[in-house]
Amino acid sequence: MTFRAEPYDVIVCGAGHAGVEACLASTRIGASTLLLTGNIDTIAQMSCNPAIGGLAKGQLVREIDALGGEMAINTDVTGIQFRLLNESRGPAVQSPRAQCDKKAYQFRLKHTLELQPRLQIFQATVTGLIYKEGKVIGCRTNLDIEFFGRSVIITTGTFLRGLMHVGQNKNEGGRLGDFSAKTLSGSLLYAGIELQRLKTGTPPRILGRSINFSSLQEQKGDAKPTLFAFYDTRDQEDLFHVEHTGERRIGWLPGTEQASCWMTYTTRESEKIVRDNLHKSAMYSGEIAGIGPRYCPSIEDKFVRFADKERHLLFLEPEGRSTNEYYINGLSTSLPIDVQVQLVHTIPGLEKAILLRPAYAVEYDFAPPTQLFPWLESRIIENLFFAGQINGTSGYEEAAGQGIVAGTNAGLKAKGDKPMIVARHEGYIGVLIDDLVTKGTTEPYRMFTSRAEYRLLFNHGSAELRLFEHADRFNLLSKSRLKRIKDKIDRIDKWEKLFEEEKGDGKNWGDLIRKEKDKAPFPHGFLTETQEVRDEVLYRVTYRGYRTRELRQIEKLKQIEKIKIPDGIDFLSIPGLRKESAQKLDRMRPSSLGQASRISGVNPADISILMVLIEAQRREMQRPGQTLPEQ
Numbered sequence: 001m002t003f004r005a006e007p008y009d010v011i012v013c014g015a016g017h018a019g020v021e022a023c024l025a026s027t028r029i030g031a032s033t034l035l036l037t038g039n040i041d042t043i044a045q046m047s048c049n050p051a052i053g054g055l056a057k058g059q060l061v062r063e064i065d066a067l068g069g070e071m072a073i074n075t076d077v078t079g080i081q082f083r084l085l086n087e088s089r090g091p092a093v094q095s096p097r098a099q100c101d102k103k104a105y106q107f108r109l110k111h112t113l114e115l116q117p118r119l120q121i122f123q124a125t126v127t128g129l130i131y132k133e134g135k136v137i138g139c140r141t142n143l144d145i146e147f148f149g150r151s152v153i154i155t156t157g158t159f160l161r162g163l164m165h166v167g168q169n170k171n172e173g174g175r176l177g178d179f180s181a182k183t184l185s186g187s188l189l190y191a192g193i194e195l196q197r198l199k200t201g202t203p204p205r206i207l208g209r210s211i212n213f214s215s216l217q218e219q220k221g222d223a224k225p226t227l228f229a230f231y232d233t234r235d236q237e238d239l240f241h242v243e244h245t246g247e248r249r250i251g252w253l254p255g256t257e258q259a260s261c262w263m264t265y266t267t268r269e270s271e272k273i274v275r276d277n278l279h280k281s282a283m284y285s286g287e288i289a290g291i292g293p294r295y296c297p298s299i300e301d302k303f304v305r306f307a308d309k310e311r312h313l314l315f316l317e318p319e320g321r322s323t324n325e326y327y328i329n330g331l332s333t334s335l336p337i338d339v340q341v342q343l344v345h346t347i348p349g350l351e352k353a354i355l356l357r358p359a360y361a362v363e364y365d366f367a368p369p370t371q372l373f374p375w376l377e378s379r380i381i382e383n384l385f386f387a388g389q390i391n392g393t394s395g396y397e398e399a400a401g402q403g404i405v406a407g408t409n410a411g412l413k414a415k416g417d418k419p420m421i422v423a424r425h426e427g428y429i430g431v432l433i434d435d436l437v438t439k440g441t442t443e444p445y446r447m448f449t450s451r452a453e454y455r456l457l458f459n460h461g462s463a464e465l466r467l468f469e470h471a472d473r474f475n476l477l478s479k480s481r482l483k484r485i486k487d488k489i490d491r492i493d494k495w496e497k498l499f500e501e502e503k504g505d506g507k508n509w510g511d512l513i514r515k516e517k518d519k520a521p522f523p524h525g526f527l528t529e530t531q532e533v534r535d536e537v538l539y540r541v542t543y544r545g546y547r548t549r550e551l552r553q554i555e556k557l558k559q560i561e562k563i564k565i566p567d568g569i570d571f572l573s574i575p576g577l578r579k580e581s582a583q584k585l586d587r588m589r590p591s592s593l594g595q596a597s598r599i600s601g602v603n604p605a606d607i608s609i610l611m612v613l614i615e616a617q618r619r620e621m622q623r624p625g626q627t628l629p630e631q
Helices: 017-028 057-066 071-078 102-115 184-190 268-276 299-305 337-345 396-414 428-439 460-466 468-473 479-501 509-515 531-542 544-562 579-588 593-597 604-621
Strands: 008-013 033-037 051-053 079-085 095-100 119-123 126-132 135-141 146-154 163-166 169-172 196-202 205-207 217-219 261-265 313-318 325-329 355-357 360-366 384-386
Touching: 008 017, 008 135, 008 396, 017 033, 017 102, 017 119, 017 396, 033 146, 051 057, 051 071, 051 396, 057 071, 057 095, 057 396, 057 428, 057 460, 071 079, 071 095, 071 102, 071 396, 095 102, 102 119, 126 146, 126 184, 146 396, 268 299, 268 337, 337 355, 384 396, 396 428, 460 468, 460 479, 460 531, 468 479, 479 509, 479 531, 509 531, 531 544, 544 593, 593 604
Parallel strands: 008 033, 008 146, 033 119, 146 384
Antiparallel strands: 051 095, 079 095, 126 135, 135 146, 163 169, 163 360, 196 360, 205 325, 205 355, 217 261, 261 313, 313 325
16 A cells, blocks of 8 residues: 555655654755654654764764754753863864753654654654665555655664663664564665674663762853854744744753763772673673674773773763653663662662663664765665664764765755765765765764864864855755855955954964964954854964865865766776775775775775776777766
8 A cells, every 4th residue: 555646755764863854854955755763752762872962973963053954953952961072172173062851852853843844754664665676666664555755765773673682681672662673674685785783782771869969070061051053143033933833842042051960980899790790791691793882882891891990980961851860871781680780889879779771782783884875875776875873873963964964865866966975074974974985884983083184174163164065055054044154154254364464563463363362452343243253263363274284185185086987997807906905996886086095905006006097098088089078
């Protein structure tokens, strides 16, 4: 049975953080979109820590906002604590982070989706995809209903053959209390898409009134919170928008009535309990085959891999304003429940803690992302897109960043337009996707500032400036906001130029700022500018030398990125190309020399050989009667 005669432009399978941004992005560029989810009540659920942002992740969220996404403003109006990480370091690596009200965040995003024009939400579990002549044309569901679409996006998170582990106990599901998508994996394998296994974990949740806060160290939010959304260019009604129906989405004034988090540590007794029970841990007993996140290890991993450390830092984080539930950040485990209780009681402040939910590990299928084009479409099945944890990533922010790119491109593909590709010199979203599709991953991928070679250009305040051309070209923002961003760019450029070319007190303004930024006199006109404009101008002037060096490197990179690799080239038959390189190039089919150069195992000598071959082909095509390929 089919749901409607006319196919949707885009079907999104899964309503986690990738799925919600994907369907919002596709509808905003005019595509009719269907969102399928196994449970409407868990749309945008925070399965793990109810926090958004952090090191490099905060920059990702601001970039999502710059491309029209919802994560930033949803965080601001449901946040209960805001902190700027790396505040004592340079602005390039400073990252905003917010603790959110878990349910308010989820309910507001669900409401946002319900009010979105051109979007239909339907509760059904996708059991398989429908293919025709190498293309995906729709999907089947557990209700025996078939849905047809011009593009399909898979954003299934940890639900593909999800299996949860608590000690030796196993339950099918992608999240505690939820279901497992058991048959969709078979449908992907049938189409020739490779799948592998990964695992992630979450700590126990405890009852707040059972915590002894007197022995803990309090961690308050910043007095002046750093928010995620760009309000200086945003339409005023975007903050608390009342729909024409009179509906108003949940939320409060950002930064008000912040809650505290609390710090504590494991003890030697904690370590002894873990070590004595390692054989009962699902991960250490061999029950789990998937590889876990290196940068968010379980407590078992911490005690085994970092045996020299006397203790490990833990954070007690409130799950919301209207609940007494706390999250123990840093205590992820798959030990049996009775051992978890003993372990929690060895921690200062938690001697009498009452567990509300046990910690568990979840193992799930993912599709190695080297099977994707840079616009997140499958290389194997046309019109099929992937975003989020199915691509091997870890984290809400990484998922949402992929979601907004996949949603935009699925909508563009349905309309017959060229895709949006965010380059790695434009932002962390570009770095994330380029790393995934060129290097792949064998463990849950997490974004760090160190992954970006041009991170000095990626200060979080510049996100909408860096990504303006994409937002403008693909109509991702309102006309009024685009106009304000363009005006902001012009004002920043004007002041940057003035400071570098004109003099104040007989000296160059830029030199004065670089020598004594806090004491440098500023023109009156500059002091009347918005804080956002002043901050960006001072950042550019202060770090001018470093930024200039990185901009030069980007120009060199652009030259190699412009050299396109012809479609259908037979890498395996190229003389002089190393066998390992030829095999990897043949499998990943890079579109440019720049992308080829970033594939692990492909060295500069291989790139030189490719460059000579491409140049020879170009000369051949320049002969009379031949058409020169586009560069």
